Amino acid sequence: MSTVKLTVNGKAVAVDVEDRTLLVHLLRDHLNLTGTHVGCDTSQCGACVVHMDGKAVKSCTMLAGQADGANVTTIEGIAKGDELHPMQAAFRDNHGLQCGYCTPGMIMSAIDIVQRHGGQLDETTVRHELEGNICRCTGYHNIVKAVLDAAGRMKVSQAAE
């Protein structure tokens, strides 16, 4: 057992876990942040994507100990109170989900994509960049639409800040 100390969604936490615990299980089972999903459990599907120190990573492919000292943001931490993150709002407005299982990971990856590409995003880039996230409803069309829509909204909200 080890004590892992990290910041999750802005809050400092210290959690006692077995060394073999994966970050996703620390989040789900110890902190009850069940928005982050386990899909394939083989690093392929991206349902478990969270941000660690600002980068989108697969939390099923990290030991909790590797996140010691890190700043982690999950899907629960991106809205400002009742105001959805522009990416969440765009997924809702564009119906960028069907069953919703892949959605948290899609949104966390998509925010990372927009942050890396800024205003340079086009449909081909979004499809290419989302290759680490799998939607088994095959609802990619509206997911891509939502990401492009959000890219515009995020640019506007950054300009306003």
Place this chain on the structure above:
Amino acid sequence: MYQTTYHRASSVDEAASLFGKSSEAKFLAGGQTLLPVMKQRLASPSDVIDLAKIKDMIGVEASGDTLTIKAATTHYDVATSDAAKKAIPALAYLASLIGDPAVRYRGTIGGSIANNDPAADYPAALLALDATVKTNKRSIAAGDFFKGLFTTALEDGEIITAVSFPVPAKAGYAKMRHPASRFALTAVFVAQTKSGEIRVAATGASQSGVMRVGAIEAALKANWSPSAIDSVNIPASGLLADIHGTADYRANLVKVMAQRAVAAAG
């Protein structure tokens, strides 16, 4: 995953000393291969020693005719490094094709070559560019480093600290990606050194892991152009065959990828 004990090393010496004190330790860098393997219970190290936060093991540096990538540098950092893009653009491009964006944020060059997966990208670059693998004990030429499937010249407890690449006159990389795993179904790295030597390496092709392709090297030495490879015969014997591609298919891919790599190199 079986029980294990996690250690975070703050220096190469500390990592080596932790390894010596453990019964069956494994070094952990990005963990994008080791952790999935541990989850499948195909590996059950008593201890995992995390190298990813050792400051001396992170960074990309160009000096003179050498590009040095420290072992715990992530694929993302290589793909976006100005020094790498300027010195060996084909190498930065190769890094941008590994896995997916989330994997590239975590996976490292040292981890990739230590694992020596027969379909991994970096081994082809090291072999074609005649790179040198630096460890905490010695320097190993790429040609002596890769020893077959998942096998390297590394001794027990030896730690890769960096890889240094001589900057080539020209280089190119072309990869047929497996659409699900993103590994190379077959990929080829071609390089022309500043002294005029031609080196070609293929990954995802041979049953013995990454390999030089002498026949293509000879053809390119006579005539550096994609069409020079048209008449080369690549035997299918000894090549990988699985549900994704027969040995004959891969033999053809070696040629086609080499042609595309030469075209990319210019």
